[in-house]
Amino acid sequence: xxxxxxxxxxxxxxxxxxxxxxxxxxxxxxxxxxxxxxxxxxxxxxxxxxxxxxxxxxxxxxxxxxxxxxxxxxxxxxxxxxxxxxxxxxxxxxxxxxxxxxxxxxxxx
Numbered sequence: 886x887x888x889x890x891x892x893x894x895x896x897x898x899x900x901x902x903x904x905x906x907x908x909x910x911x912x913x914x915x916x917x918x919x920x921x922x923x924x925x926x927x928x929x930x931x932x933x934x935x936x937x938x939x940x941x942x943x944x945x946x947x948x949x950x951x952x953x954x955x956x957x958x959x960x961x962x963x964x965x966x967x968x969x970x971x972x973x974x975x976x977x978x979x980x981x982x983x984x985x986x987x988x989x990x991x992x993x994x
Contacts, residue, residue: 942980
């Protein structure tokens with residue numbers, strides 16, 4: 886689980902996911918409901934919104950390499966001047982069709 890699921894807000898690999906046999910959250914801070922403190926290297930809110938949209942439409946079975954790839958594509962689109970709304974819309978299409986954002990841009994165009 887820790888090798889494939891994304892980390893929780895506290896930085897613990899797969900921390901907000903329950904242990905498969907005990908059902909207890911893997912991160913002690915998540916178990917206690919302690920909010921994570923934002924740091925300067927925290928995920929850009931526009932990027933996080935697009936990731937969340939992709940996840941909602943794709944399903945939660947996203948493994949780390951795919952998540953990393955999608956995150957890099959989202960950041961690249963934003964860096965090239967796409968609006969957060971446009972990138973989120975692309976992420977929704979990409980998630981629904983199980984394709985990359987670059988491929989989704991071709992579908993939407």
